[in-house]
Amino acid sequence: xxxxxxxxxxxxxxxxxxxxxxxxxxxxxxxxxxxxxxxxxxxxxxxxxxxxxxxxxxxxxxxxxxxxxxxxxxxxxxxxxxxxxxxxxxxxxxxxxxxxxxxxxxxxxxxxxxxxxxxxxxxxxxxxxxxxxxxxxxxxxxxxxxxxxxxxxxxxxxxxxxxxxxxxxxxxxxxxxxxxxxxxxxxxxxxxxxxxxxxxxxxxxxxxxxxxxxxxxxxxxxxxxxxxxxxxxxxxxxxxxxxxxxxxxxxxxxxxxxxxxxxxxxxxxxxxxxxxxxxxxxxxxxxxxxxxxxxxxxxxxxxxxxxxxxxxxxxxxxxxxxxxxxxxxxxxxxxxxxxxxxxxxxxxxxxxxxxxxxxxxxxxxxxxxxxxxxxxxxxxxxxxxxxxxxxxxxxxxxxxxxxxxxxxxxxxxxxxxxxxxxxxxxxxxxxxxxxxxxxxxxxxxxxxxxxxxxxxxxxxxxxxxxxxxxxxxxxxxxxxxxxxxxxxxxxxxxxxxxxxxxxxxxx
Amino acid sequence: xxxxxxxxxxxxxxxxxxxxxxxxxxxxxxxxxxxxxxxxxxxxxxxxxxxxxxxxxxxxxxxxxxxxxxxxxxxxxxxxxxxxxxxxxxxxxxxxxxxxxxxxxxxxxxxxxxxxxxxxxxxxxxxxxxxxxxxxxxxxxxxxxxxxxxxxxxxxxxxxxxxxxxxxxxxxxxxxxxxxxxxxxxxxxxxxxxxxxxxxxxxxxxxxxxxxxxxxxxxxxxxxxxxxxxxxxxxxxxxxxxxxxxxxxxxxxxxxxxxxxxxxxxxxxxxxxxxxxxxxxxxxxxxxxxxxxxxxxxxxxxxxxxxxxxxxxxxxxxxxxxxxxxxxxxxxxxxxxxxxxxxxxxxxxxxxxxxxxxxxxxxxxxxxxxxxxxxxxxxxxxxxxxxxxxxxxxxxxxxxxxxxxxxxxxxxxxxxxxxxxxxxxxxxxxxxxxxx
Numbered sequence: 045x046x047x048x049x050x051x052x053x054x055x056x057x058x059x060x061x062x063x064x065x066x067x068x069x070x071x072x073x074x075x076x077x078x079x080x081x082x083x084x085x086x087x088x089x090x091x092x093x094x095x096x097x098x099x100x101x102x103x104x105x106x107x108x109x110x111x112x113x114x115x116x117x118x119x120x121x122x123x124x125x126x127x128x129x130x131x132x133x134x135x136x137x138x139x140x141x142x143x144x145x146x147x148x149x150x151x152x153x154x155x156x157x158x159x160x161x162x163x164x165x166x167x168x169x170x171x172x173x174x175x176x177x178x179x180x181x182x183x184x185x186x187x188x189x190x191x192x193x194x195x196x197x198x199x200x201x202x203x204x205x206x207x208x209x210x211x212x213x214x215x216x217x218x219x220x221x222x223x224x225x226x227x228x229x230x231x232x233x234x235x236x237x238x239x240x241x242x243x244x245x246x247x248x249x250x251x252x253x254x255x256x257x258x259x260x261x262x263x264x265x266x267x268x269x270x271x272x273x274x275x276x277x278x279x280x281x282x283x284x285x286x287x288x289x290x291x292x293x294x295x296x297x298x299x300x301x302x303x304x305x306x307x308x309x310x311x312x313x314x315x316x317x318x319x320x321x322x323x324x325x326x327x328x329x330x331x332x333x334x335x336x337x338x339x340x341x342x343x344x345x346x347x348x349x350x351x352x353x354x355x356x357x358x359x360x361x362x363x364x365x366x367x368x369x370x371x372x373x374x375x376x377x378x379x380x381x382x383x384x385x386x387x388x389x390x391x392x393x394x395x396x397x398x399x400x401x402x403x404x405x406x407x408x409x410x411x412x413x414x415x416x417x418x419x420x421x422x423x424x425x426x427x428x429x430x431x432x433x434x435x436x437x438x439x440x441x442x443x444x445x446x447x448x449x450x451x452x453x454x455x456x457x458x459x460x461x462x463x464x465x466x467x468x469x470x471x472x473x474x475x476x477x478x479x480x481x482x483x484x485x486x487x488x489x490x491x492x493x494x495x496x497x498x499x500x501x502x503x504x505x506x507x508x509x510x511x512x513x514x515x516x517x518x519x520x521x522x523x524x525x526x527x528x529x530x531x532x533x534x535x536x537x538x539x540x541x542x543x544x545x546x547x548x549x550x551x
Numbered sequence: 552x553x554x555x556x557x558x559x560x561x562x563x564x565x566x567x568x569x570x571x572x573x574x575x576x577x578x579x580x581x582x583x584x585x586x587x588x589x590x591x592x593x594x595x596x597x598x599x600x601x602x603x604x605x606x607x608x609x610x611x612x613x614x615x616x617x618x619x620x621x622x623x624x625x626x627x628x629x630x631x632x633x634x635x636x637x638x639x640x641x642x643x644x645x646x647x648x649x650x651x652x653x654x655x656x657x658x659x660x661x662x663x664x665x666x667x668x669x670x671x672x673x674x675x676x677x678x679x680x681x682x683x684x685x686x687x688x689x690x691x692x693x694x695x696x697x698x699x700x701x702x703x704x705x706x707x708x709x710x711x712x713x714x715x716x717x718x719x720x721x722x723x724x725x726x727x728x729x730x731x732x733x734x735x736x737x738x739x740x741x742x743x744x745x746x747x748x749x750x751x752x753x754x755x756x757x758x759x760x761x762x763x764x765x766x767x768x769x770x771x772x773x774x775x776x777x778x779x780x781x782x783x784x785x786x787x788x789x790x791x792x793x794x795x796x797x798x799x800x801x802x803x804x805x806x807x808x809x810x811x812x813x814x815x816x817x818x819x820x821x822x823x824x825x826x827x828x829x830x831x832x833x834x835x836x837x838x839x840x841x842x843x844x845x846x847x848x849x850x851x852x853x854x855x856x857x858x859x860x861x862x863x864x865x866x867x868x869x870x871x872x873x874x875x876x877x878x879x880x881x882x883x884x885x886x887x888x889x890x891x892x893x894x895x896x897x898x899x900x901x902x903x904x905x906x907x908x909x910x911x912x913x914x915x916x917x918x919x920x921x922x923x924x925x926x927x928x929x930x931x932x933x934x935x936x937x938x939x940x941x942x943x944x945x946x947x948x949x950x951x952x953x954x955x956x957x958x959x960x961x962x963x964x965x966x967x968x969x970x971x972x973x974x975x976x977x978x979x980x981x982x983x984x985x986x987x
Contacts, residue, residue: 051821052852053812056973057805062965065590093972096965098744168744170590473818 054474056093063089063488065098066172067163069156071147071187072179073103073114077208079121082178085480087122090136091129094485098168104145104156114142139167147179147187153194160196171199174488176206184211185224192228206235206487209300210291211496214512215505222498231498235487240301240408241494242479244468245442249308249410250322252436252444259434260313262414264389269431272396272411272549273305275438276403280350280360280529281377285368292375294347294508294515297399303330303504304496305438306395309410310385319493323500329385330503336382336394341510342521344383346536347376350402353529360402360529374524377401380537381511382544396541398548402529407551408438425452425460433549443467561666561696561720566734569695573717573738576699588716591963592679592745593672594735594763597664600751601627601643603687604651606660613660616667617684617750619643619955624899637868639836639894641901643776645752662686665696665720669956675963677716678743681735683759684722693727696720725756732762739768746771746966748959753777753785769795769966771959774840775803775900782840783982790978796970800841800900801977802958803951807845807904807923810948814921823911823919824853825880831908831933832889837870838902839985842889845904846875847980848973850887854880860887860984869893875984887984892932904948906930910941917942926950 068086070078089095103114115137119126126133143159145152164171173196177187184207188197197203207225212218225234240246253259262268275297281288288296307326310333314321336344354360364371378400385395414432422429433447444466449459468476477485486494496504514522525534532548541547564572577587597617605611611626627642634650641647665682701715719738721731739745747764748771764770770789774782782800789796815821830849834842850857855877863872869891877885892905904925911919920941924930926949934945 051812051815052824052854053808053815053849055852056971057809057812062961064965093967097968098966164589165742168589168591168742170588470817470819472816473821474816 051474061094061485061489061491063095063099063485064172064490065096065168065170066174066488067100067102067160067167067169068174068176068484068488069102069104069160070176070178071104071145071183072177073142074105074107074109074117075178077178078103079118081480082176082484083118084122084125085478085484087125087129087133087136088478088481089485090139091132095139098170100139100141100163100167100169102159102163103140103142104147106144106146108144109142111141115140147183147190150190150193153190153196157194157196171202173203174206175203176484176487178208181208181210181213185221188225188228197229197233200230200233203229204233204235204487204490205229206237206495208237209239210295211236211501212505213291213295215502215509218501218505222502226498232492234498235492235495236497236501237483238300238304238494238496239479239483240304240438241496242477242483243438244476244482245436245438246305246308247494248444249305249436254313263412265391265393267414268393269413269415270394270396270544270546271309271413272398273302273309273409274397274411274549274551275302275305275399275408276405276532276551277399277401278403278406278530280402281363281366281369283368285366288377289369289373289375293377293379293399293401294511298379298381298397299504299508300496302397302399303507305408305410306330306333306383306397307500309412309436310390310395312389319491322493323497327497327499327503329387330500330507332387332390333383333385333395333503333507335507335510336384338510341514344540345379345381345511345522346525346534346540347515347522348378348400348525348527348534348537349373349375350377350400350529351526353402353531362526362529363401374519376524378403378525378527378533378537380533380540382540383507394544396546396548398533398537400527400533403532404530405551406440409549409551410436410438411549412436422449422451422457422459424449425458429459430461435549441467442469443471561698561718563694563696566693566695566721566731569697569719569734570738572697573719576697576717588676588678589743590676590678590716591743592681592739593677593748593963594681594683594739594745594768595665595748596683596751596756596759596763598685598751598755599664600645600648600687601651604648604654605630607658607687608651608654608656609658613658615660615662615664617664617682618667618669619899628896637836637893639869639891639897641775641836641838641897641899641903643899644836644838644901645754645776662722664722665718666698668718669954669960671957671960672963675960677963678740679717679719679738681719681738682721683728683731683735683763684720685725685728686723689724689726691722691724691727693721693723693731695731696722729756729759732759736762744769744966744968746963749773750955751776753782764789764794766792766794767968769797769962769968771797771799771962773900773955774798774800774844775838775902779838779840779843779985783843783978783985786974786978787982790970790975794970795966795968796974797962797966798844798974798978799955799958800902801844801971801974803900804841804845804848804904806948806951807907808848810923810946811849811907811909811921814923814944814946820919823913823916826911826913827853827879827885827909828883828912829908829910830885830887831906832887833892833905833907833930833932834889835892835894835897835903835905836901837891839873839889839891840981841900841902841904843873843981843984844974844977845907846887846889847977847984849909850877850885851973851976851980855885857980857983858884860986862986863888863890865891867891867893873984873986890932898950906933908933908938910938919944922946923948 311325311329349363351362380398383395412434435445446464452460527534664684745768754777832842858876860875872890875887907923909921918941920938922945
């Protein structure tokens, strides 16, 4: 959300849900995520008075920092923010503590337990703890095991674990990790983050569908012809080459973010607004989803890499020329695919998913295209009438848009498409919480609605298993196409839809 | 204590024996609990005069619970007419309790105050819950009841044993309870946050309130119960000390503040906020504090400067209205008119809001009139007066449906050791708005 207007009457009205006294323990506290995202989000919550006075943040990492060192480093990282809110920071930094901990060392974890008891006394945090694993994915399992071994996850009402993405790198590893995590604690203690679920507009998919009566009756195979889900980025791989080379667009974006958008768009209505009811429906619909052609997955999927592009003034290097990228890399930076969902609501409706880097525009959206009118009574200004479309804009310019036909002014009865717009900026003005603010608050509140459950994660990995196996075992069948940086992907992706007589929507 | 299991029936002890009994309880019988839950202490001043009077005159069955339950409210509403009070008298208005006091009756019942704790509160597992329960019999001696509790086994997930607490009830005549305060002070652990919930009129027992609610204890009051001047002055005085003050009357304004903020969320409307020319508020009956807090909040948020306030005589039994003038940041003036309106079915607390009208005159645009109406009634008075010629935005404000125990539980679940800055800004201004 870009609008900077503020409604003076809105200030202080976001304190409706109260976070209980607790200690948030951040593992990997010396890493980037802590000072770039987590501490700023927590400081924001503090300034909004959404953190209780009985609150503590215990940073943990291998580095032998003291409380003061941790506070100083966080203050350096947030210098600009602190400049504007000095007295708030003076209070907030009193909540910051640090304990050198190597999660692989049992003695360290036992010492951590002792320190937490001291903090409970000092800060009256009532023994409530949220453990945030901001560490390498390789340590998710062992981290949970260590915490459980030290008895720190024993009480499911007072302790929980937040796990960053990625959760596994395929179906088998996700299952394995789930087994370890679920042995350490109960499923309701585990909060698997998917950052897209922290976005207001992604959450709005649920509200739009289930708080209005006009959409749900037409939200099915009888009225919807196809659905396109797009997440486009203009940036390249940036400084993440090391991670990205190993993951690619399929693992980095599709398995989690796009699949979550798919699940929210297609799930059945939950019986009540309850985390488990919602996650049950998401898991069910993902279990019913499949690649359009599981036997020959190369026929329903396109992988590509960006090549050189840009302009003479502002040239852009290709993916293989990016620092840290293998010059012979076959990692995809773009992927497009076609899915079906085999249930009563969606049987036969194609779902087209695409994501890519170095595309012309940064945008994420869900586009539902409705079936055409059964009889064309009117001439259309554009040759043939445009099918109605409902576009849910996830980012930027968050909102929704509905395209429909009206009579073009003038003599005769020709139709032309127009749109009805809803914009978050125009309706609310106020910027919504940054994703980490929302997700951290929900984790500390113990509300798992916006976190993915173990079976959801597994269902998402299982959905893409034929592709992952193909890439592993027979990559020649799923070749890497090249597209010019700054374009909408390879021609092969256009063909994927052209075979069905369709085109990608140009956002 | 609904979700919790007391390990023993409440034990009546001589007051002087309570401290040593509690010491031995935690050092011997409950030693495994490691000193008890590391949570907080909650001290509740719970006179429940209304409930006690209704039971005494036979309009309500016992036992005395200390809760403002639906049954108590229903009996109180039914008693308003019998007491000859005007129909706009709120059930929890002290006037009703005084009037009930003059009616004959000698029914008595079991007194379970301090033992009936709402589930929402007990779920937070207070380390020590102290209830001061004055009785109608002013000369009754002090009785002290003590019980320990732990979570029920199925709720004791961690089996760490430390989530235990104790309950202490001081019951007796006003004088006896006042004397019990000296015994009470050392029983409030210094190392845990302490909330003092003054669950009664702010007019009564100022010395007791002073003695109980010493900073840094967090004070919870209800500024709708008590004379308006006393309520507002107490809020201001306490806020100025830096103490954490929570006002349930202020918290009940939440839906009004949210509804008004929603109207001005679209950036296209926000400009009108700097061009407000008139603010009208209708309140139930003759208790203006809630309305004044709302007006003060709006004025503070919009940067208006207080100029003057005055009474608006009505000649009606509801009492007089309050008028005030503010100066906007651009120097133009804003007029406030807050009027009491008669209602046949008042809400539980005195001075509930009936409606709000905000008229803005944005430059080069037609005037904008925002009307918020309480869900429970109309606001025809605010809809008159030429608003039909203006751009009209009219919204219904949902009634709060949470009990005070729920509000309390929300505070206890994640409170602050400072006063909410919005209340801290609004209360002094509301005090100025109330004409002397």
